[in-house]
Amino acid sequence: MKIATFNINGIKARIEALPRWLAAANPDVVALQEIKSVDEAFPRALFEDLGWHVETHGQKSFNGVAILSRLPLEDVTRGLPGDPEDEQARWIEATVIGPARAVRLCGLYLPNGNPVEFDADGRPMATGKYGYKLGWMARMQARAAALLASEEPVVMAGDYNIIPQDEDAARPEVWRQDALALPESRAAFRSILNLGYTEAFRARVQGPGHYSFWDYQAGAWERNNGIRIDHLLLSPQAADLMTGCSIDKSVRGEEKPSDHVPVWIDLQA
């Protein structure tokens, strides 16, 4: 079972590039982020005609997540539990029925968190967008813990907006005060890992120079000024099934690309 995550930065803008990549990469399941569309406006029929089951959790203008799957999906849920006031569409779950095993897949778009406000001592304050990010991550940790208790294969795939370590940025010094790399952000990410999750890419590939996002601005792609912020976290039962993990870097150089590229794993499931 090949599972990918791909922040497409707008389904309307990627209406050609996404089907092109699906045909070339041939994943079984894809978690999409930033569809930037309400459910009714998502081009569902286009993908259904290509053989995909389509489940969306959209909103107007911003955010929005979806799952495309060639395998049957069951028990789809939308929204991250823990705050009924939260109206941002950033979380979707479904059980993917693989030929050998069922896998619980969470597709997520973790809040960016910028701009960060700092106090007089230069410490980041948990207010505004950064406060929302940290609060969202605490809720995600609770959900991640509940999912572990099922002792089933669980995959949490998406745009985490977290640069886990300095080696995951071409220019780490630029990100020191940024919500994607602040110590508090990294600590919240590690707290989720420390529940017992495995970060798929780092379980298989070591060293710097591996990125999943290059800004549209300032020639970031041409200069390979990237960051690695798209991740797949695996429960122990899922990690035991992993046979591969890679980043489809070349997608960034194709016509009308997203600023993110797909990251994928292969599971014996």
Added chain:
DNA sequence: ATGTCAGGGTATCCCTGA
């Protein structure tokens, strides 16, 4: 850190978000 995109409003540009 800004040489860019994307979406939406009310539009032939301005704003937000990243």
